Amino acid sequence: MKIGILCHATYGGSGVVAAELGKSLASRGHQIHFITVGHPFRLRNYQRNIFIHEVGAFHHPLFAVPPYFISQVNKTVEVLRGYQLDLLHAHYAVPHSLGAHLARQIVGKDIPVITTLHGTDTSLVGAHEEFYETTRYSLEVSNLVTVVSNYLFEQTSKTFHYTRELPVLYNFVDTNVFRPSLGMERHLIADENEAILIHISNFRPLKRVLDVIQVFNQVRQKRKTRLVLIGDGPDMPVAQKLAQSLDLTREILFLGQVDNVAPVLALADVLLFPSSCESFGLVALEALACGVPVVASRAGGIPEVVEHGQVGFLTEVGNVEEMVKYTLMLLENRNFRQKLSNNARQHAISKFNVDYWVEKYEGIYQLVLQQKTDL
Known part of the structure; x- marks a missing residue:
């Protein structure tokens, strides 16, 4: 599959999970395209099947700050067209899920959008009245929404009155990287x-x-x-x-x-x-x-x-x-x-084995692509 991943590149759980998921998927032969503001810190080294598309800052007197959201949507459109992606996986509802949906509308193709919620995007930012409606809309227009814990399942269901399927896919860890030390250092x-x-x-x-x-x-x-x-x-x-x-x-x-x-x-x-x-x-x-x-x-x-x-x-x-x-x-x-x-x-x-949970994500990708074919 050709998968676009929209995520934060800075230090934080959602960016780490997105990067580790992308690396594992790439090692399984999938083509992974990260569309981010900045270079994900967990992707410093080159890896086969991984492409980084950084969103540039656009400076203009009209804008007090660079309009990163618009630039990211535009970059997503470029990648969708240039690489013929099969689906988009957005980590965080706002802005990434919303941006993914807008990009597929611009392209004019029914590219599936999967949204993974990590917590603050719904419990803090999304629940705020200034973002509530856009966050709720992002969830509704996603082909599938996943959450990283049962706690977040309950929070999302309650806060946004979300009644559709909401699979819980736990975060995972590469136990070959994170392992006990001999203590020599x-x-x-x-x-x-x-x-x-x-x-x-x-x-x-x-x-x-x-x-x-x-x-x-x-x-x-x-x-x-x-x-x-x-x-x-x-x-x-x-x-x-x-x-x-x-x-x-x-x-x-x-x-x-x-x-x-x-x-x-x-x-x-x-x-x-x-x-x-x-x-x-x-x-x-x-x-x-x-x-x-x-x-x-x-x-x-x-x-x-x-x-x-x-x-x-x-x-x-x-x-x-x-x-x-x-x-x-x-x-x-x-x-x-x-x-x-x-x-x-x-x-x-x-x-929390990485292989088990990455296979779960693969299954979800295949599910939404099959649903698209059935339609």
Whole structure:
């Protein structure tokens, strides 16, 4: 098949899933065309059957900011015509699903559009009154809409009164890339007798990075520990200020954006994931694949990824004391931590295997193409 994928190229779960899906499909012989604003960071290296069509910025005095949406629609039209795509797969309802639908109208062909919802596109942006109707319309005109968790299924059905088929296709992880480390590089981050806690996010308020620092501050008082923070975003200055006020700047590594997080993540002993809302929790899954137990909040779709007491622990949102308790429980009992580490790795392999879920997407593609033929 010739498949067009519209997605965000920046750091974030939806862009990661879209890129990994495209890579897996390409390895299976499909021709994949990414239509994005910017180059997807998970696609830095050349891979056969993958084509990147970057949307350029158009500057004109008429526009206060470049009209990326219009430019992306135009680029999608070019790719549809130039490569005779079989279908379009939009990750995020607005703007990608809406743009895909507009592009096929311009081309004048009934190209199937599949929309995958990742969470904030419907729960935050789409649910806002300024975007509600366009988001709802995007879902209605899609040939098929999928969601990444049962939690998001319920949210989408309720928010948009969506009654059509809404398959749940979990996010997945390449366990050949995200795998346990031999630990030989730990000295680059921590001393021999120091534990390593890690947090990865876009540092938005809902990620609750300040909770991470507070947990770390209490844990380090009972156990020598180092904290690694990967990512950047609006709460970064606040996090740095809090770290400074607690005299933690020497114990926290602010690494910023990191393209290849797997080697660093695999060195950690525990992932702290206190988000107030997550439709899935891809970072948690990647940690589990590395054999890193997760201490997370019981929010959104996280319980569908992190089994409490088996691969990590769940607490109520904002319960720093409980997160401290579970983190110390893992750090102070090596055998117990190893047991959960083994469980975590096996859990990722058995339930979130990349081959299984990519085959599910292939089946959906074939389904919508067959429905088009039947019509």
